[in-house]
Amino acid sequence: MKLSGFTDEAAKDLAGQIIVTKELGWEYLSLRMVDGVSIHDLPKDDFLAVCDQLEAAQLKVAEFGTLIGSWSKTIDSDWNITLQEIERCIPRMQRLGVQYARIMSYAQRPWGEDQAEQERFRRLREITQRFADAGLTALHENCMNWGGFSADHTLRLLEEVPGLKLVFDTGNPVFQRDRSQKPPYPWQDAFDFYRKVKQAIAHVHVKDGIMHAEEGEPEYTFAGEGQARIPEILKDLLSSDYQGFLAIEPHIGKVFHLQDQEKDPDREYHLYLEYGQRFEQLVKGIREELK
DSSP states (O other), rough: OOOEBBGGOSSHHHHHHHHHHHHHSEEEEOOOOOOOEEEETSOHHOOOOOOHHHHHTTTTEEEEEEOOTTTOTTTTSSSHHHHHHHHHHHHHHHHOOOOOEEEEBOOOOOOOOOOOHHHHHHHHHHHHHHHHHHEEEEEEEESBBGGGOHHHHHHHHHHSSOOOOOEEEESSGGGSTTTTTTTOOOBOOOOHHHHHGGGEEEEEEEOOOOOOOOSHHHHEEEESSSSSSSHHHHHHHHHHTOOOOOOOOOOOOOOOTTTTSSOOHHHHEEEEEEHHHHHHHHHHHHHHOOO
16 A cells, blocks of 8 residues: 655645655655646646656656646537547656556536536547557446446446446535435445455545535545545455555645635645655554454
């Protein structure tokens, strides 16, 4: 089991992302944004500078947190946008020796509307195959996308998309309705979701939170202090000899998809650092408990 994290929540620039990873004593980071630009959208010279900085720091990259099929795109978006993202992403992953590309299944339409399932399946088949042809792995995340409607929706994706594997996000079920249930659609249960899809999980994102209201954003918390049932998930992973990554995505200092939030770079950095340190202690404690 290896630790990583979305360091763009600690610092906008790569230098700060490297520093916080070093301060945690970790060998890996998860790349998503550098200077506010997606890793697969950076100009070529800027990307090469990223490579040079990471190599100088002797850090490796656990994953590319791509925008491919993300909640920022609808299923009606131009397919060429996705194809171009893949074409830029693959050689960059190969350059940095990255195996995993986080993808999604396009934004959810309001529940009750036609979700264009077959077009989603078609696109994900091609996305998955293009990465596989390059010797890489596309991992679907249970976020605000079609596969995030419920564990059953994710299982359907696995049936419809040969070779698809998963990155399971512990915190996303906290603010998602379980659309496999009957109205009024209860909140998803993170541990139940995890158990149902466990066989296809290759990577894990760690966030936690508490949903206080029927709508809106949850209150994000340190790992193990919210409703994401992280201790139970960790116990099961460790008992199952999970060998993949645990990548923190705290959201307590900075929420990636909230653009109008108040920014405090120093606070973001120190909260990310504290989150990583606390999470490492949580994992250590569970290891001791299981001995």
